[in-house]
Amino acid sequence: MATVELRFSALPEHVRTARLVAAAVARRAGVDEAVLDEVRLAVGEACTRAVGLHQSSGVSAPVRVSLIEEEKQFSIEVGDEAPHAVPGDRSSGAGDADVEVEEDDMGLAVISGLVDDVEVTAGENGGLIRMTWPTTPSVAVVP
Template sequence: MDLAQELVCLEIPALPAFVGVARTVVAAVATSVPGIDDDRLEDLRIAVSEACTNAVEAHQAVGLDQRVVLRCLLEPDNLEVRVEDNGSGFDPAAVPPRPPVGDPAHLRAERGWGLQLIRALVDEVRFVPSEQG
């Protein structure tokens, strides 16, 4: 397939049950990127799952029933995935770092790993606030 640039959009209800749909669609789009291997594809699935889960939780925290929007910009050698929500927003720099592996608190930290995982699994992460947050 010869791609100049293609945009694939998906809207999902802000419900945890639909995060898997987003993960599956983005993975299917990613298979069009030349040379993507299974490990990289799995990294993308996890990152998308984490980002969508955060977006769903952001909507639920403020009582929004609007959909979470995913935009996949597919270029010949690149895939950019945007996850858009209308939650209240947050400052990613204010998110406390997770405990180091040797720290006993590391074993008790059940939640809050999403941003760290996303950053570790993809090439670039940006947080762009919208008018809503």
């Protein structure tokens, strides 16, 4: 199992770099060429979400991206350290919280539309989005 890890400051300008690295590593791992645009878009959405959560929560820790090459699959994990509200708990400013929850839900809906295998976990210490794609083994050409 090969893993590439990225950590970047929670700034929007770093999302593009994360997208490019993710697509390059996915290509090398054997993700179908036709799916690479979806990989790029999903990673961009997940990283943008993490950057927004860090900025709105005042978290200075970096956003974490792990690119994991396993047998027959390639996974990308985007982690944040922003506190996530427990469902049903909207004790803070209701108006702003509702807007943030709607934006968060929209981002997750976009990711779910792009990736068939998505896991989202969140808690008071941060969250993680794990996206997985199948890979095709590279075929060695024998002369």
